[in-house]
Amino acid sequence: MVKISVIMPVYNGEDFLERSCKNLSKQTLDDFELICVDDGSSDNSLEELKKLSDKYDFIKIFSQDNQGSGKARNYGISKAQGEYIAFLDADDIFIDKDALEKMYNAGIEYDADMVAGNLLRVDNHGKLLKNFNYVDDNYAYCSKIEKIRPEEYGIPWAFYKNIYRKDFLDRYDIRFPDLKRGQDPVFLAHILTKIDYIVTVPVNLYGYSFEAAGGPNKRxxxxxxxxxxxxxxxxxxxxxxxxxxxxxxxxxxxxxxxxxxxxxxxxxxxxxxxxxxxxxxxxxxxxxxxxxxxxxxxxxxxxxxxxxxxxxxxxxxxxxxxxxxxxxxxxxxxxxxxxxxxxxxxxxxxxxxxxxxxxxxxxxxxxxxxxxxxxxxxxxxxxxxxxxxxxxxxxxxxxx
Structure with a gap:
C-alpha cells in the first residue's frame, strides 16, 4: 500500500500531460502513485502517457471507453492502492511541493477521513491568482492545522483541494454519480454528510487552470x-x-x-x-x-x-x-x-x-x-x- 493515490482522468489532454506529470514528480511525499485513466481519448493522450510512464515510475495507466470524468475517477479509485486518494485533472497542477506530504501527515496524526488544503487559480501563463471563492466565503480557507465540522466547509465545491481516506470512501461506497456535469459537488456532498470532522492544513495544494477549463458556460x-x-x-x-x-x-x-x-x-x-x-x-x-x-x-x-x-x-x-x-x-x-x-x-x-x-x-x-x-x-x-x-x-x- 502506498501513502496517496492521485487519480487523473484523461480525455484529449496530450498538450498538458507532460507538465502535470513533471509537476507531480516534484512533490516531497516519498510514496505515491498516479492512476491515469484514459477516457477514450481521440488524440495521442494514451501514447503520451506511455512515454511518460517510462520516465516516471509512479505512473499507472488504465483505459476505458469514453464515459466521462466521473466514471474515469471511479475506475481509478477501484485500482488505487493508496491509504488516501487525491485528484488531479490533466490540465491542472499541485502548487506547494510539500502539500501532499503535509496533508498526509496531518491525516495520519489526526486519524482523519478528509484533509483539506487550499486552491489557487492558474492562468495560461502559469501565474497564480487569488481564488475569489474565499473572498465570497463560498468554502472554508485553511489558515492553520485544526479540526472543523463538516458543515463549516461551505458549498461542496473544489473537491480536488482535499484528500480522502480510501477505506472511508469504500466503507460508504462513495463514488461519483453518472452525470455529464456537476458530479464533483455530489461526490463531496456525500462525504460531508458522513464524516465527523475535517482536518485543515495551511498549504496551497491545487492549482486550477480556469482558462483551460473554459468556464461553466463553455462546458x-x-x-x-x-x-x-x-x-x-x-x-x-x-x-x-x-x-x-x-x-x-x-x-x-x-x-x-x-x-x-x-x-x-x-x-x-x-x-x-x-x-x-x-x-x-x-x-x-x-x-x-x-x-x-x-x-x-x-x-x-x-x-x-x-x-x-x-x-x-x-x-x-x-x-x-x-x-x-x-x-x-x-x-x-x-x-x-x-x-x-x-x-x-x-x-x-x-x-x-x-x-x-x-x-x-x-x-x-x-x-x-x-x-x-x-x-x-x-x-x-x-x-x-x-x-x-x-x-x-x-x-x-x-x-x-
Whole structure:
C-alpha cells in the first residue's frame, strides 16, 4: 500500500500531460502513485502517457471507453492502492511541493477521513491568482492545522483541494454519480454528510487552470449537460437537506444557482430553463415568458421541496423576484397561485395575506413611478390585506 493515490482522468489532454506529470514528480511525499485513466481519448493522450510512464515510475495507466470524468475517477479509485486518494485533472497542477506530504501527515496524526488544503487559480501563463471563492466565503480557507465540522466547509465545491481516506470512501461506497456535469459537488456532498470532522492544513495544494477549463458556460454546451448540471443541484440539495446542519451552505448554494441562471449568456437559453423545469418542475412543464418568471417559480419550488429553503429564509428573495418579474408585465396566474399557496401554508396567522391576482398584476407594474394619492388609497384599503411585495414597494417609495 502506498501513502496517496492521485487519480487523473484523461480525455484529449496530450498538450498538458507532460507538465502535470513533471509537476507531480516534484512533490516531497516519498510514496505515491498516479492512476491515469484514459477516457477514450481521440488524440495521442494514451501514447503520451506511455512515454511518460517510462520516465516516471509512479505512473499507472488504465483505459476505458469514453464515459466521462466521473466514471474515469471511479475506475481509478477501484485500482488505487493508496491509504488516501487525491485528484488531479490533466490540465491542472499541485502548487506547494510539500502539500501532499503535509496533508498526509496531518491525516495520519489526526486519524482523519478528509484533509483539506487550499486552491489557487492558474492562468495560461502559469501565474497564480487569488481564488475569489474565499473572498465570497463560498468554502472554508485553511489558515492553520485544526479540526472543523463538516458543515463549516461551505458549498461542496473544489473537491480536488482535499484528500480522502480510501477505506472511508469504500466503507460508504462513495463514488461519483453518472452525470455529464456537476458530479464533483455530489461526490463531496456525500462525504460531508458522513464524516465527523475535517482536518485543515495551511498549504496551497491545487492549482486550477480556469482558462483551460473554459468556464461553466463553455462546458455545459448541450441539453444533456444542462439537464445534468441542474440535476447536480437537485441531488446536492437532497443529500445535504434534513437536520439543519448544512442550511447556511445550502442557502448560499441555492443563490449560486440563481446567479448562474441570471448570467447574460443564460437568460435567453430556452434549453437551460427547460432543464430547470424537467428537474425541479415536473408537475409544471410549461415554460414562462422570461428568466425572471422562471426564477420566481424555481424559488417557490425549492421552498416546497426542501426544509433548508424555509419560509423565513426564502420569503424575502421570493418576493423580490416576484417584484422583478412583474416589471416586465403581468405575472402569470400559475406563479401567483403558487405564491399565494406558499404564503397561506407557511406564514404565521398574524401575518396572513390574501392575494388578489388581478390587483397584484394591476398594481405592481405601476408602483415604481406612482406618486399620487391613488397609491395611498390602494395601499390603505381595507377591502384586501396587502401582500408583502406591495408593502416593499411602498417602503421603497417612501425612501425615494
Amino acid at each position: 455545459i454546451n448541450n441539453y444533456e449537460k444542462k439537464h445534468d448540471y441542474m440535476m447536480h443541484y437537485y441531488q446536492c440539495f437532497k443529500i445535504l437537506d434534513g437536520d439543519g446542519k448544512f442550511n447556511d451552505s445550502l442557502i448560499k448554494y441555492a443563490e449560486s444557482l440563481f446567479i448562474f441562471l441570471s448570467l447574460e449568456d443564460n437568460i435567453h437559453d430556452k434549453d437551460l430553463f427547460k432543464a430547470v423545469h424537467e428537474v425541479f418542475e415536473k408537475d409544471n412543464p410549461e415554460l414562462f415568458n422570461n428568466h425572471l418568471e422562471e426564477i420566481v417559480c424555481l424559488r417557490l419550488s425549492l421552498a416546497d421541496m426542501y426544509d433548508f429553503y424555509s419560509y423565513e429564509n426564502s420569503i424575502d428573495n421570493i418576493e423580490e423576484s416576484l417584484i422583478n418579474s412583474s416589471l416586465n408585465g403581468s405575472i402569470p396566474d400559475k406563479i401567483l397561485d403558487k405564491y399565494s399557496e406558499f404564503v397561506e401554508n407557511n406564514s404565521k396567522e398574524e401575518d396572513m395575506v390574501c392575494v388578489s391576482k388581478s390587483l397584484i398584476n394591476k398594481a405592481i407594474p405601476n408602483l415604481v413611478n406612482e406618486r399620487t394619492g391613488k397609491l395611498e388609497e390602494l395601499l390603505s384599503s381595507n377591502s384586501w390585506k396587502m401582500t408583502a411585495p406591495i408593502r416593499k414597494f411602498k417602503n421603497r417609495l417612501k425612501k425615494q
